[in-house]
Amino acid sequence: MKLPRLILLIPLFWWPFAEPLAAGLELQPVTGKVYAIVGDLGNRSPQNLGNNATFGLVVTSAGVVLIDPGGSYRGAQRIHQVIKQVTQQPVVAVINTGGQDHRWLGNGYFKQQGARIIASAKAVADQKARSQDQLIGLTSLVGTAGVEGTDPVYADETFDQVFELTLGDTRFEIHHSGQAHTPGDSYVWLPQQEVMFSGDIVYVERMLGVGSQSSSKRWIDVFEAMAAYQPRHLVPGHGKATTLDHARKDTLGYLRFLRAAVAEFMDGGGDMSDIGGVDQSDYHYLLNHETLAGRNAQQVFTELEWE
Numbered sequence: 386m387k388l389p390r391l392i393l394l395i396p397l398f399w400w401p402f403a404e405p406l407a408a409g410l411e412l413q414p415v416t417g418k419v420y421a422i423v424g425d426l427g428n429r430s431p432q433n434l435g436n437n438a439t440f441g442l443v444v445t446s447a448g449v450v451l452i453d454p455g456g457s458y459r460g461a462q463r464i465h466q467v468i469k470q471v472t473q474q475p476v477v478a479v480i481n482t483g484g485q486d487h488r489w490l491g492n493g494y495f496k497q498q499g500a501r502i503i504a505s506a507k508a509v510a511d512q513k514a515r516s517q518d519q520l521i522g523l524t525s526l527v528g529t530a531g532v533e534g535t536d537p538v539y540a541d542e543t544f545d546q547v548f549e550l551t552l553g554d555t556r557f558e559i560h561h562s563g564q565a566h567t568p569g570d571s572y573v574w575l576p577q578q579e580v581m582f583s584g585d586i587v588y589v590e591r592m593l594g595v596g597s598q599s600s601s602k603r604w605i606d607v608f609e610a611m612a613a614y615q616p617r618h619l620v621p622g623h624g625k626a627t628t629l630d631h632a633r634k635d636t637l638g639y640l641r642f643l644r645a646a647v648a649e650f651m652d653g654g655g656d657m658s659d660i661g662g663v664d665q666s667d668y669h670y671l672l673n674h675e676t677l678a679g680r681n682a683q684q685v686f687t688e689l690e691w692e
């Protein structure tokens with residue numbers, strides 16, 4: 386009598402350890418068949434394979450839709466392992482919400498699985514312009530083995546402002562409202578579930594990055610356009626699924642603060658070489674502030690010189 390029970394227990398006990406490929410990614414249920422796949426808040430590494438971002442998963446009655454495919458071929462494989470914990474349905478569509486590496490460099494893997502790939506035309510142009518730089522940067526951070534199989538693969542279907550998609554029982558609206566963290570950033574709205582996938586328009590828990598591909602000014606407008614949908618659930622580009630209020634605090638609040646603080650610094654005759662003097666301590670609760678705060682201030686300084 387005891388032997389069969391023991392045999393049953395072994396697979397149950399071992400099951401959580403049978404998915405080593407999914408290491409470093411947390412599956413977070415959002416509502417119904419909508420999930421966030423939450424990756425590292427830090428930089429790209431050999432351990433996370435470039436998946437240092439949050440991705441979205443929607444299981445429809447006509448297959449799986451993935452919002453952002455991960456930052457490398459192997460990173461995409463790892464995301465697929467997480468998806469298989471939820472459903473055996475195929476990934477039929479992948480949406481790239483922007484031009485940063487973790488929004489698109491996993492495309493090649495999912496294209497091989499038969500998925501169609503959708504992105505804004507501006508995002509594809511940005512990906513093409515920066516693909517070589519991104520691959521060089523990625524290789525230096527995740528290593529040659531980590532980037533194995535990663536080739537630039539671009540969207541099959543592009544749009545300028547709005548793309549509507551209905552798959553089985555689920556409706557998706559993809560909106561590009563302008564440049565934010567990158568020139569082609571989009572947000573994905575599920576009107577039935579009132580879920581918003583914001584891509585890099587929203588960072589929570591960690592400090593956002595303003596780069597030379599960003600516009601801190603238009604980012605604020607794009608955030609407001611996204612927020613006007615009043616999402617019940619918000620899946621950010623970085624951090625766990627959360628509320629609009631939390632996104633306002635960590636992203637919109639920081640952007641407004643930073644632009645005002647740098648403008649004040651410039652009005653006081655401050656020079657770029659002293660930009661470290663801009664006090665950002667109110668936002669030191671955000672991870673990565675040590676490496677990003679000074680760079681963000683420099684970038685906003687450059688932007689404001691041209692406004």
Ligand SMILES: [Zn+2]
Binds near residue numbers: 485622
């Ligand atoms: Zn990002």
